[in-house]
Amino acid sequence: MSGFDVNKIRQDFPILAEKIRGKDLVYLDNAATCQKPQAVIDSIVQLYSHDYANVHRGVHSLSVRSTDKFEAARAKVKSFINATSDKEIIFVRGATEAINLVAQTYGKANIKAGDEILITAMEHHSNIVPWQMFCEQIGAVLKVAPINLQGELIYSEFEQLLSDKTKLVSVVHMSNALGTINPVKKIIAAAHAKGIPVLLDGAQAIPHMVVDVQELDCDFYVFSGHKLYGPSGIGVLYGKQSLLEAMPPYQGGGDMIRKVTFEETEYNTLPYKFEAGTPAIADVIALGAAIDYLVAIGMDKIAAYEAELLDYATAKARQIEGLRIIGEAEEKGAILSFTLNKIHPHDIGTMLDSLGIAIRAGHHCAMPVMDFYGVPATARASFAMYNTKQEIDVLMAGIQSLIEVFG
Amino acid sequence: MFEDLRDLYQEVIFDHNRNPRNFRVMDNADRQVEGFNPLCGDRLTLFLKMDGDVITDASFQGSGCAISTASVSLMTEIVKGKTEAEADELFRKFHEMTTGKEEHINLEALGKLAVLAGVREYPARVKCATLAWHTLEAALKNEASAVSTE
Numbered sequence: 213m214s215g216f217d218v219n220k221i222r223q224d225f226p227i228l229a230e231k232i233r234g235k236d237l238v239y240l241d242n243a244a245t246c247q248k249p250q251a252v253i254d255s256i257v258q259l260y261s262h263d264y265a266n267v268h269r270g271v272h273s274l275s276v277r278s279t280d281k282f283e284a285a286r287a288k289v290k291s292f293i294n295a296t297s298d299k300e301i302i303f304v305r306g307a308t309e310a311i312n313l314v315a316q317t318y319g320k321a322n323i324k325a326g327d328e329i330l331i332t333a334m335e336h337h338s339n340i341v342p343w344q345m346f347c348e349q350i351g352a353v354l355k356v357a358p359i360n361l362q363g364e365l366i367y368s369e370f371e372q373l374l375s376d377k378t379k380l381v382s383v384v385h386m387s388n389a390l391g392t393i394n395p396v397k398k399i400i401a402a403a404h405a406k407g408i409p410v411l412l413d414g415a416q417a418i419p420h421m422v423v424d425v426q427e428l429d430c431d432f433y434v435f436s437g438h439k440l441y442g443p444s445g446i447g448v449l450y451g452k453q454s455l456l457e458a459m460p461p462y463q464g465g466g467d468m469i470r471k472v473t474f475e476e477t478e479y480n481t482l483p484y485k486f487e488a489g490t491p492a493i494a495d496v497i498a499l500g501a502a503i504d505y506l507v508a509i510g511m512d513k514i515a516a517y518e519a520e521l522l523d524y525a526t527a528k529a530r531q532i533e534g535l536r537i538i539g540e541a542e543e544k545g546a547i548l549s550f551t552l553n554k555i556h557p558h559d560i561g562t563m564l565d566s567l568g569i570a571i572r573a574g575h576h577c578a579m580p581v582m583d584f585y586g587v588p589a590t591a592r593a594s595f596a597m598y599n600t601k602q603e604i605d606v607l608m609a610g611i612q613s614l615i616e617v618f619g
Numbered sequence: 620m621f622e623d624l625r626d627l628y629q630e631v632i633f634d635h636n637r638n639p640r641n642f643r644v645m646d647n648a649d650r651q652v653e654g655f656n657p658l659c660g661d662r663l664t665l666f667l668k669m670d671g672d673v674i675t676d677a678s679f680q681g682s683g684c685a686i687s688t689a690s691v692s693l694m695t696e697i698v699k700g701k702t703e704a705e706a707d708e709l710f711r712k713f714h715e716m717t718t719g720k721e722e723h724i725n726l727e728a729l730g731k732l733a734v735l736a737g738v739r740e741y742p743a744r745v746k747c748a749t750l751a752w753h754t755l756e757a758a759l760k761n762e763a764s765a766v767s768t769e
Contacts, residue, residue: 233623382701556684558659559628562744566623574659588660588682590659618685 216513222598224249224505235568238603243388243416243547243594244572245438248502252442255501259494267493268484282493292503293433294424295450299482302456305498306447307415308338309435311382313449313486314411315346317459318432319380325351327379330481332370332394332586333359334387337577339413343382353377359584363390363539370399374406381410381506385417385433389578389590390539391522391547394415396492400429409455414438420518420545420595422511425450434586441506442499446492463488503616514597518546521595521604528608534615538590549576552611555618558589563614569607626737627744628685630764635689640696641678650761652680654754661687665754666697672703684747686738691751693731703759711720717748 221607222228227247230237239247265274267282283428289301294390304310323329329343331513333356347354354377357370365383374381386393400410401591409431414423417433425433432439432451451459461468461479465488479485506514525548534553552560561573572592574583582589593607621628645651645666654663663681666676673678682688698706713732716724719739726733738748 556661556682556685557660558688558744558747562627562741563621563624564622582660588662610620617621617628619637 216509216517218517218598218600223601224251225598226250228598232568232570233383233566238569238606239309240593240595240599240603240607241570241572242419242596242599243439243576243592245444246441246596247598248443249505250449251505252498252502253571256443256494259497259503261585264494265492272442274291277521278493281412281497281500282491283494285503288500289448292423292507293448293450294426296426296573297453298494300450300453300456302449302451302483302486303491304434304447304449304486305492306436306438307413307446308342309436309449310411310447310449311339311411312342312453313462314432314434315342315383317486318451318455319346319352320350321458321460323350323352323379326353326377327388328353328355328377330355330357330370330373330378330381332365332383334363334365334390334578334581335382335384336388336413336415336580337417338499339382339384340580343449347576352379356580359392362541363387363392364541364543365392365394365399367395367398371402374403376406378403378406378408379486381408382413383410384413384415385423386414386420386545387539387578387581387594388416388547388594389549389576389581390541391544391549392539392541393543394422395543396428396430404429414546416547418512418596419506420536421515426585429571431455437495437499437502440499440502443492443495446495446499449486453482456486461485461488465489467491509597517597518595521599521601522546522548524601525593525607526606528604532608532611532615535611538585538587547592548594549590549592551587551590552615555614557589559618560591560611560614563617564607564610567610569610584606627718627741629713629734631731631734632685633687636685636691639679639688639692641692642680643678645676645678648678650758652754653757654750654757656683656687656750659684661747661750663687663750663754664706665691665751665758667758673707674698674701674703679751683750684744686735686744686747687750690735690748692753693735694751694755696704697730697732698755706755706759710756713752714749717745722768735752 225247263277265278267279286298286301290298290434306559355373358366411432412430414433414435419440437446468488470480538549557573574589648666649669650667661683666678668676679691717738735748738744
């Protein structure tokens with residue numbers, strides 16, 4: 213592929229040179245978390261070595277330097293997802309916290325007892341449990357749009373579930389357990405036609421494709437930094453400014469206030485209204501470095517390369533007798549979930565680990581999806597831009613061997 | 620190809636995984652308890668037939684990985700004919716073997732169960748081996764509710 217050099221990219225990720233149990237590491241657990249390029253590691257070292265102080269507080273030079281870098285990272289996120297304004301970019305701990313924030317602020321201000329929130333049957337627990345907790349608190353009802361055996365949303369049923377009572381739609385952009393990419397533009401248009409706002413859980417989608425929140429016209433978009441080649445413990449809530457303005461704050465504390473007396477508090481403007489306390493300064497700045505790195509490569513090129521990887525892996529997997537692919541949606545990201553006849557995913561995981569291959573074995577924080585397919589767990593190989601076809605060959609050879617060993 | 624794993628996946632384990640012993644529902648069981656490992660979805664139902672404090676029969680149903688299936692299969696074999704106190708003592712020794720807290724573990728006292736000693740080197744898999752025994756402990760205490768490793 214022109215302009216995409218996977219070997220050059222691999223050089224940028226020091227951990228890829230690690231040996232695991234004496235073997236070359238084959239890291240295929242990217243849907244759980246991605247490895248970090250040198251640029252991200254360097255940005256953290258640089259900050260703590262030369263530029264670190266608290267942000268938005270001091271008049272001294274280091275505080276100004278830290279603040280400038282911190283706000284520059286916000287601007288990078290803003291242009292990366294094509295938001296309208298920096299004010300729409302709220303830094304949180306991750307996609308999970310972002311969804312909890314929306315539930316406890318937007319939800320409390322706009323959703324009442326008897327109202328409905330609509331999700332899908334392929335959600336990660338992080339887009340189920342915050343809504344269950346919220347519904348419990350206020351007496352709202354959680355509705356779930358079903359999926360078919362390919363792992364695709366049954367759109368007609370989703371549409372039927374959009375009712376006068378629906379006050380929010382919260383759906384995953386790309387499923388972590390199945391790889392399915394949802395028809396989010398269609399979902400958003402249908403919800404908006406009824407005046408219903410839409411939150412997209414972009415935790416899986418963001419490292420794999422171009423995300424343009426204006427083009428999507430979503431009302432909220434959430435993602436985690438660690439799945440975007442950045443640090444863990446940092447994530448982003450994007451919200452349309454008009455919605456964020458009208459929402460009550462989430463947590464109280466420093467930085468989110470303009471004026472405090474013991475009688476009352478005047479809240480700060482956006483985005484600071486939602487950022488109480490000292491933020492994860494180095495991690496935000498390193499997330500900015502990850503975005504610079506990705507932009508230089510090009511998200512469109514990454515998406516095209518990963519599509520090639522997935523096609524290659526899927527074709528190889530189909531040749532293995534007794535292998536069942538879980539999730540075969542028409543629109544799919546670089547995730548291969550599978551089961552093997554009579555071999556439990558945890559045995560697959562341990563055996564592949566002995567060959568240096570890291571995959572995920574388990575329910576992928578999506579127990580309802582496992583129930584739907586009637587399996588306790590799956591094995592999942594998830595690909596990133598630094599993976600290669602040779603690594604997929606190593607994976608497939610490993611699977612063949614363990615099938616032989618189990619007999 | 621899997622030389623490193625020989626301590627963990629011994630032939631006896633593959634054998635019990637392929638052909639689990641005492642894999643049946645017990646209609647006239649005196650004790651019946653469910654065991655669940657939410658981390659990996661392993662699920663089993665353990666059945667015991669008691670005569671006073673002696674376990675006269677043990678069987679199970681369920682699904683799990685090779686380690687957990689072999690562990691429960693071996694356990695149902697070894698506890699038959701044991702008193703509750705003897706089964707408790709085996710559980711204690713098994714726990715010591717799999718969590719490796721004792722310097723000198725007497726593998727001989729564990730008989731066939733010693734094939735599971737390898738899990739000590741795989742902390743993520745210890746719960747697979749101990750689920751059966753936690754379930755047995757609950758059954759002997761006659762706890763009605765399901766037992767979970769978490």
